[in-house]
Amino acid sequence: MLLQNTTDVNYQGVDTNVDYQSTRARQCVRAAFEAEKKRVDNQSKIDAKQPKIVEKLVWIEDEYKPKCLTHKIGYYDSFKESNEEKDFRANVNRAELAGIYDEVLGLVKEGQLPDGFEGRIEWIELANRYRRLIEPLDISNYHRHLKNEDTGPYMIHGRPNRYKHAQRGYEHELLKAGRSAEEIKRSDCGSCFWAEVEELRRKEYDEARVKKLEELLEGWIRDKEVDDEHIFLEDSSFRKWWQSLPEVHRRGSSLQVRMG
Template sequence: MAINRICLTQKQQQQQQQNNSINDLISELESHENRMAQQMKGIDGIDKLNRVKIKMACLEWYKKDCKAKGIGYYDSYKNLYFCSDNDVTKHKKVLTNYWRNLVEDAERKPQKEGAYMRETWLYAGTNYRRMVEPLDIAEYYRQEGKRDYQTNGRSKHYILLEQWQKEHTEKLAGAPNDKKKQNVAGSLTEDSCFWMNVEEALISCKQLKDESNIEKQSTRERLNMFEQYVMDQINNYAVSPDIFLEKSSFMNWWKDFQEIIETSHDSPLRGFMKNCRYRQYEKGQF
């Protein structure tokens, strides 16, 4: 009986060892499959991102084409001056669907530890936001009577992309370097809500001209704040020189603002505009 028990125990041990080996093999295979799945997911993600970049290249061409015609791509799209403006809507839709879904996925399951997005996607997402959000702003203010895009029109995925980008780059903040100055001619405006601020400033100018407006003081203060905001962007080489094109909404605002302000009004922006220093700005020599 004792011998039988010993044999049984040995068989049980052997069986247990076999089971452990099988379990280890299964775990190793599962781990390998997970790694392969992640690699395939990464490859698929890069492939999709590359396809999206083609749409971005189309918008880059559109931006350059508009500038060659003497008008910025924001104002061209807002006013639908050319047939190409309608084509842009298709590219914008594809890009927005991709980034909105990607941001939602990243918010639920961050791409890496300590950050919602890997740098490759964050960089691409920042370029997308700076290129495409102005088009959304153009659509918004194209509608009569629209106000306050920031509160009433801005998509959550833009807010998150901007937040993640700021969290990533705030430690790198500093004065504009020579490379940034040299490349300003082809750059995108860094604040993707810049044109919203321009539109609101245009509305404020109209309100200030309205003699029945009882909030002239607060309206004037908003315009002064906008004036300082623009100068800050210029000093940091953070706006595209396209804003200074003759037919741009910004230049329209400046003309309206000139009619409102006193001749004695003096400010850095007034000096910059009066002396046409934006020509040096485009060359990175301001």
């Protein structure tokens, strides 16, 4: 007669190993349900911040930028000088938006938002709008505080992950729309236009690098990555730098007509 394994069967004839597995399975299902509920709750909290994000972006677009235009300097240079109350308010908005987007990115990286969150077109478009509008202010702030001298170039040492993440979402949408990966890679980062200008302004004339920037700029303007209404203003630091380039370069430049 075979002996029963007493570790698997209790005195009432119930398989305790199966009972343990069933309890463990229920606990796992409950934990998974609670985790997903937490992710959905996090998404609801983030979604509730959308109106605040839009409000701050609209203020930059409809109030701050037009006021800067009246000084013929553009909002990048105005923010860098920060001589007026409007610049202070723009900085407050910049800091608050950074906090919101860093929170969102942190939740994404920790897996604390539903799987489909990153693919939601409304968030991709809002993040792209944010990147295009606010990253120039971050670059301006970086150079205003001379962080390029202490830390190094913005593109290597200073660019926040929130902008890199937003750019990847934008590039993914371009791929879906039919643009080739090679073309996307070649087009580089339009919202970082000012970072390249700042680097070039501090170096001796580099013909190849300047020509590359000019070529990229046409595409960035077309794709609304760069606001041409501001960068070509009379007192824009970009315009002043470009006019300091060798005459032979300026005569053959694709920007000659825009510069007048």
